Amino acid sequence: MHVAVGSGNPVKRDAVERALAAGGDTVARDATVEAQPVPSGVSEQPRGHAETIRGAETRARNVLAEGDYDLGVGLEGGVAAFDGTDGLFLIMWAAVDDGDTVGRGAGPSMRLPAEIERRVADGAELGPVMDDVLDAEGVARRGGAAGAFTGDRVDRTAALETAVAGALGPFVTKLY
Template identity: 45%
Template sequence: MGSLNPGKVQPVRDVFAVLYPELEVRGAAVPSGVPDQPIGVGETRRGAVNRARRAARLDGATWGVGLEGGVRVERGQGWLFGVVAAVRAGDGLLLCTRTAELPIPPAALPRVLAGEELGRVMDDILGTRDLKRGVGTVGALTGGLVTRPAVWAQALSLALAPALHPALYSGQPNGR
């Protein structure tokens, strides 16, 4: 797992405990190769894939997983989303998907576009601390109905579907 953030490591542990119970999930500090707050789908995807590939190259890895939260802007509105990338170490199979999206409060968007990380901005706005290591912005803004770990777990589960049912996905490019 290409992060040490418990809000990212735990959902990966939860998913792998069900789908691959024989594997141990360990967090690792690997660089994303993108800014702390990626802007746009392409940059966010690049960060997730970089983390997954770097994690997959670590000693003993069976899978590498990268989770990258990003912001995209459309018609002046900011949207928070994430990209999940999973790389199978043995053959390099790359599986990616995106999370659901959440509109970003208008007061936060200029600061994010100026280079600040959304989690820190939201901590300032909401008076919280280390929001990104817990329920996340999504948890704070949905009253806890949807949490960051739950969003990551859902997206990772969806990304892994082709690995769980390879015959149904044969002939599909794997994105190496």
């Protein structure tokens, strides 16, 4: 099975590999994963679940069309509010597309600390804000905001892996 991830970020590729390897089925055993950057069709900082899901689906569809792939995977991180609670949350969505079926899954959601939330609410993108707050470069290519917000108990790869595992459901189980 030839799988393409619609991103050049190695964290996203690793998350897909880990989600595939977690299963003992033929999809996992036969999979090779290739990273290929494609446009998401959404803003640099997706806001809300609908835009974040649309970005993941667009990436999956776009990367599937780029080559001879069995599955295209799109991963998109965003920020969103939830009914019944205050603040903005880091969210992540995955879409897996084989040209006929699209599976969707979400990763964990984590509340943004007040100062980070303020900056993002004012229009800043989370990645550069995290680089600034942590006085580091390329946080999104390592542990990500998820790692920072959880004291590295859940890094970005693990969080995205959960989203991909959920999106793989229609392809790895007969329940759908």
